[in-house]
Amino acid sequence: KKDLTAYSICSDARAMIKKAREDGVETVWDRLEEQEPQCGFCELGLSCRNCIMGPCRIDPFGNGPKRGVCGADADVIVARNFGRMVAAGAAAHSDHGRDLVETLHAVAQGQTTDYGVRDEAKLRRIAAEVGLEVEGKDVKAVAAALADQFYEDYGFKRGSMSFLGRVPAKRQEVWKKFGITPRGIDRDVVEMMHRTHMGVDNDAVSLCLHAARLSLADGWGGSMIATELSDILFGTPAPATAKVNLGVLKADHVNILVHGHSPIVSEMILAAVRDPGLIAKAKAAGAAGINLAGLCCTGNELLMRQGIPMAGNHLMTELAIVTGAVEVVVVDYQCIMPSLVTVAGCYHSRIVTTSPKAHFTGATHVEFDMHNARQKAIEVVELAIERFTARDQGRVDIPGEPVDIMTGFSNEAILTALGGSAGPLLDAIKAGQIRGAVAVVGCNNPKVKHDYQNSNLIRECIKRDLLVLVTGCVTVSAGKQGLLMPSAADLAGPGLSAVCKALGIPPVLHMGSCVDNSRIIQLCGMLANALGVDISDLPVAAAAPEWYSEKAATIGLYAVASGVFTVLGLAPPILGSKAVTDLAVSGLEGVVGATFAVEGDPVKAAELIDARVRAKRKALGLTP
Ligand code: SF4
Ligand code: FE2
Structure with a gap:
């Protein structure tokens, strides 16, 4: 086994990976090691099973087959x-x-x-x-x-x-x-x-x-x-403060986590945990109260709108259960590792599935629909209270103290913070105080050290006077490092730091969940319209340093197709085709005015972004 520092930069993650080993619980990192070496054909995108004449694979070295059975190259x-x-x-x-x-x-x-x-x-x-x-x-x-x-x-x-x-x-x-x-x-x-x-x-x-x-x-x-x-x-998000990391779990409370993506279920769970009758029941069961925290994107939805604390991002989902303090994880859909059911089975925890689209073998299914959601949420909270009575306090270990974060930067909130229009932001960009903006978004991936690339790319960007916008799992990466607080302005370059201090905002703005990347492209559209230019003319960029999901590939592509240069920390499975790779990293520039780059080193990625910002500023007649 590798040293714990190889897995994550976060002390709460490392403590729980250690506990998982002691408790005999298998995690995502263990399974990745079992899979290695992973299939080289698939990694390059060169395997096909689209029909039953196949499956086929192309030899990337040119000695074996160059075409599938159908003739596809x-x-x-x-x-x-x-x-x-x-x-x-x-x-x-x-x-x-x-x-x-x-x-x-x-x-x-x-x-x-x-x-x-x-x-x-x-x-x-x-x-x-x-x-x-x-x-x-x-x-x-x-x-x-x-x-x-x-x-x-x-x-x-x-x-x-x-x-x-x-x-x-x-x-x-x-x-x-x-x-x-x-x-x-x-x-x-x-x-x-x-x-x-x-x-x-x-x-x-x-x-x-x-x-x-x-x-x-x-x-x-x-x-x-x-x-x-x-x-x-x-509700439209407005700035507020909240807390992040596994320390948001409370040893003396019934702990409920929401995980998945849509606010439709998590908002109802929130309403139920505030129900005085249910709180009384929890107290009667010996708990001090009911504590709700989020994971992944539905966590971001509750964080942005309601200030509910965030327990962790993608790679923290198994580890949250390993604390031994979680009664129920309520999920809807997307990014929920099927392994959670197994991890929960090692403790007193239950995974509750809620969507007709997303059943998990071994989970407790409580189906939510538009007509019964409030009632179903009450049933889930009652299950959590019952589970609390089965908790073994001797196995509970909640690592660390929570960190403060600022959240709620919808476009509406950003415009309000700026005094009603994008004018002051554009002025700061024109003056070079803010040289540009970078959306750092996406997931975690066990192939890279958890949160390392996400948080260090952000540090490198703000140092260069680039305002950073975060969504999704990167929110937690940034938040745990203290980067989502106004005090992080001290880590920014002099221009960005001064603007943040004047406005009382952090240099890294939390804009929501992964679907909320749409807020960021909308903002790009507003800035381009205000300047009378195309989005591809703006000194902006995007990055997904630790992405894992198909959704992230789609987001990256719509960013590029909207004219935003996008750096990926891991290569998509396209390297087996020179034509597709060339199109992605250079050819698209002549089509949509932006390309992808692949760079896992945060300093080098920041330099690529900086070069793009410099070129775009110069073309707009601004100081680089
Ligand atoms: Fe079928 Fe052609 Fe794909 Fe082979 S390469 S699996 S023949 S579609
Ligand atoms: Fe997400």
Whole structure:
């Protein structure tokens, strides 16, 4: 076994990896070691099992087969595999968005009393923005019309998708020129499945361009709908402080964790843990109270809107249970390792699944829908109280003290902090106090040291006077290092530091969950429009230093297709095709005005980003 410091930079993670070993619990790192060496063909994208004449694989060294049984070469196989990866990622985030459309629809039709519209002003603003009549209409009528409008974005849309009006005109021209304007979320995802069936699209460039189009249907479609409707239904985030790391668990409380992505379930759990009757029951069972904390993106949703503490990110999910202090982990969908059921089985903990789309063998399934959610949440909390009575306090070890974080930077909140418009931000960018902005987003991956690349890339960026925007699991990486507090301004370059101190904000702004990357591209669109340029002209960049998921591939591609240079910390499985790799790292510049780069070293990644920012500033006539 490797030394613990090889696995994570976080002391809470290392303490729990050690405890997992002592308790005989297998973790993600153990299973990665068992898998190694991983398949080189698959790593390069050179294996195909799209049909039953196969499976096939291409020899990257040129001695063995150069074509699959059907005749597909390395370029076609890699492009097809990548296309399906992007389609799966878009499907996940956009299907999450669909659940919010259905919730809004149910609210509008009076089919649920469990949910409602919490931000009516935003509902009216968004409805007007997408061209709906709102004057003189009541909330339910506006909600009904907006839900119907968004339903169409998923299907056989005629005319433009709802949010494409947010895309700067020059960007829309680029998309039109290369035929990558998204047409409909489900349509573009399904079309990728069609194109990658044997014998349909057999040109790597054509496949990659469609992958770009479908990623845009997610970024400016499904994910954006998820974000905006979550704000309408649960409140638009505003700055607040909260806490992060495993220390947010409380040894004397019933501990409930929410994990997954959608706020639809986690918001109901939040309501239930605040129920005085249930708190009394918990006390009667010997607990001091009920403690709720988040993991991954649904944790980000509750953190952004409600200030609920975050226990950890992707690689902390197993380790949270290893504390022995978690009664129940309530999950919805996405990024929930099936191993959690096994880990929970080593303690008194239960995994509660809630979505008809996501069953886990061995878990307790309590199905939530629009009509029963409040009641089901109460049942889950009651289960947690019952589990508390089975907890073995002798096996409890909660490592460390929680760290303070600042959260809640929706675009609305950012504009408010700036005094009502993006003007002051643009002025600071023009003056070179803030040289540019970098979205550092994405996941963790056991192939790299947990949180090392995420947090160090952020440090390197703020040092260079680059404002950093974070979402998803990177939020926790940054937060645990103290980077989400205004005091982190001391780690920033002189310009950024001065701006942050004047505004009382951190140099790293938490903008939400992974679907909330749509907030960041919307912000890019607003800045480009204010300057009368394309997004690709802005001194901005994106990075996913520790990404693991198909969704991250989709986000990276919609960032690039929107004109944002994007650095990945790990290579996607495309290196088996020179054509696809060249397109990704250079050819796309001539198409969408941005490319990918792959760089795992945070200092080198920051230098690549800095070079892009310098070039873009120079082209805008600004000091580099
Ligand atoms: Fe092999 Fe072609 Fe079938 Fe893929 S589609 S498994 S390369 S025959
Ligand atoms: Fe996520």
